[in-house]
Amino acid sequence: MLEVSGITQIFGGVTALNAVSFSIRKGDITGVIGPNGAGKTTLFNIITGIYTQTAGTVSLEGKDVTGLTPDKLARRAMVRTFQNIELFGAMTVLENVMVGMHTKSSSGLLACALKMPWSIAEERRIRAGALKWLEFTGILDLAEQTAGSLPFGKGRLLEIARALAVEPRIILMDEPAAGLNSQETLGLATLITRIRDLDITVVLVEHDMELVMDICDRIVVLNLGTKLAEGTPREIQESPEVIAAYLGDDD
Numbered sequence: 001m002l003e004v005s006g007i008t009q010i011f012g013g014v015t016a017l018n019a020v021s022f023s024i025r026k027g028d029i030t031g032v033i034g035p036n037g038a039g040k041t042t043l044f045n046i047i048t049g050i051y052t053q054t055a056g057t058v059s060l061e062g063k064d065v066t067g068l069t070p071d072k073l074a075r076r077a078m079v080r081t082f083q084n085i086e087l088f089g090a091m092t093v094l095e096n097v098m099v100g101m102h103t104k105s106s107s108g109l110l111a112c113a114l115k116m117p118w119s120i121a122e123e124r125r126i127r128a129g130a131l132k133w134l135e136f137t138g139i140l141d142l143a144e145q146t147a148g149s150l151p152f153g154k155g156r157l158l159e160i161a162r163a164l165a166v167e168p169r170i171i172l173m174d175e176p177a178a179g180l181n182s183q184e185t186l187g188l189a190t191l192i193t194r195i196r197d198l199d200i201t202v203v204l205v206e207h208d209m210e211l212v213m214d215i216c217d218r219i220v221v222l223n224l225g226t227k228l229a230e231g232t233p234r235e236i237q238e239s240p241e242v243i244a245a246y247l248g249d250d251d
Contacts, residue, residue, distance in 0.1 A: 001026040001170055001201045002047070002078075007056035009042055009225075016042045018225045019056070024170070029192060029202040031212040033236075034222035035245060040205040041083060043222070044174050048080045049073050060170070077169040083178060083205075085155045089148030093139065093158055096147050097130035100165030130165055137161040137191060153184040160191070170201040177208040189215050213237065221245070 002024035009017040017039045024030050032040050045051040047058055049070045057066045060078055068076070088096050134140040137157045142150065147158060156176060163171055176192070177185045189211055196202050206212050212219060213233045221229040221236060223245045229236060236242055 003059040005057045008054045010054045016225050020227050022220050026201055028217040029196050029215050031216040031219040032205045038222040039225045044172055074166050079163040079166045079168040080172040081159045081163055083174040085159050087147040093145050093147055094143040097133055097162045097165050098126050100162035101126045133161040133164045152179050173204040175205055177211050
């Protein structure tokens with residue numbers, strides 16, 4: 001589904017990522033973990049077109065997408081969520097998800113202003129689609145609330161619903177459990193597996209190791225900008241290199 005090859009990122013002489021390469025299999029939930037400063041979010045920003053890397057390539061479903069902007073990647077069915085929730089606070093929950101369906105709309109400004117029949121029909125279709133994703137994520141009852149009034153956990157679910165409205169084939173989540181309590185984290189784990197069951201490939205950066213080990217099929221470990229290890233949760237748990245990176249080496 002996704003392949004990164006030789007990704008290197010240098011900021012003002014500091015190497016944030018050094019020749020990182022790995023592949024994401026279609027239909028998997030893959031975790032990207034590592035200590036603070038390992039380069040995880042930088043890697044996500046490169047994959048999703050926010051940063052332009054110093055070197056290396058990104059391929060999506062066998063096609064080179066290196067350097068494509070986030071909107072173009074969204075049209076190729078790759079979306080992401082952010083470590084810090086990014087919502088349109090003055091808009092309703094429903095409107096936020098409808099914005100996520102912009103790639104499915106074709107009516108122009110004039111058609112919308114004149115309320116042409118096809119424009120009205122399209123808006124109804126987008127509204128129905130948005131309501132479906134609110135129901136899927138369990139926040140349908142909040143549809144008419146303003147996004148800025150939501151508690152943090154519900155805001156996280158809204159951001160995921162908006163990303164799903166693009167109807168992606170792959171979704172990247174940057175620390176989706178950050179700021180959630182234990183009950184919300186359990187609900188998130190269930191939601192992520194349900195997303196995978198929709199045949200959507202999931203990649204997540206996460207510090208909650210219990211969550212990662214419970215739901216991920218494979219894990220990639222970064223440390224100091226390089227790939228330290230890759231494998232199944234059990235292989236990662238038993239890796240001496242990973243244990244040393246997280247807990248320190250007695251030597």
